[in-house]
Ligand SMILES: Nc1nc2c(ncn2[C@@H]2O[C@H](COP(=O)(O)OP(=O)(O)OP(=O)(O)O)[C@@H](O)[C@H]2O)c(=O)[nH]1
């Protein structure tokens with residue numbers, strides 16, 4: 001099954017979380033009644049799929065209430081789907097790429113997929129005729145600059161870069177000037193992967209933000225944190241830490257293709273309620289899609305759960 005853009009459907013990509021949830025949820029298909037033992041099983045499944053305690057409690061409580069309501073028979077799986085929809089809805093805020101150049105700084109810990117996601121987002125927006133400039137502000141890791149430049153070559157996009165070991169704030173400064181001079185719509189800034197415990201690197205990131213603010217008081221317009229979905233609850237700890245230090249506006253979940261922990265999107269939504277711009281479902285440059293709540297829920301629930 002392929003979608004309009006000829007890529008595998010999200011449902012195909014998310015087999016792991018779905019297979020994981022199916023067993024625990026199959027009871028819900030039998031109708032409008034469920035006992036405490038079955039509710040406990042569902043609760044365990046949701047927790048194990050990294051849905052998180054708060055979102056799991058909310059879903060199970062909703063199912064318990066619905067199952068006690070006699071007189072108006074409802075399919076419990078519909079109740080579950082609707083409550084899931086309510087939890088995720090705040091994450092689906094549409095993105096307005098204004099003003100221009102719209103400056104987006106992409107942050108996160110090492111290896112989560114920041115650089116690849118920048119390339120995928122650039123391609124996504126390029127296909128919508130946006131003019132894009134990339135900034136190689138990861139001057140820390142060896143070969144990070146070349147990695148972004150390779151993507152720039154593949155996508156025929158300008159990449160503003162200095163030498164390795166240089167000051168990322170200076171790169172960002174030049175990139176901003178360049179984006180303005182080129183009349184670009186979007187400036188995507190790649191940053192070095194870092195743990196929140198690496199004080200010096202965190203201070204450097206704060207400086208980068210200050211430099212942008214000096215160039216344009218509204219900039220950066222968006223700090224997007226990339227989170228590796230396969231790290232489950234740990235990804236939420238990363239988001240908490242980055243949010244405290246630099247402020248995070250939005251998130252992107254990567255590596256959903258290889259994990260059963262896709263449920264962490266619910267935990268993220270319940271705790272942060274921030275926009276989740278994209279889902280990454282593979283290493284290819286087209287393996288990215290904007291979050292579509294209905295599609296995501298349809299992809300993790302068993303066949304027949306979605307109308
Ligand atoms: N399966 C899968 N792999 C991904 C996805 N996104 C990124 N990757 C892979 O994850 C690895 C790391 O990606 P990078 O983009 O270099 O990650 P990064 O966060 O920029 O890494 P650092 O700059 O070293 O901190 C690469 O092998 C990517 O191909 C995804 O959605 N699914």
Ligand SMILES: [Mg+2]
Nearest residue numbers: 114115138144
């Ligand atoms: Mg990188």
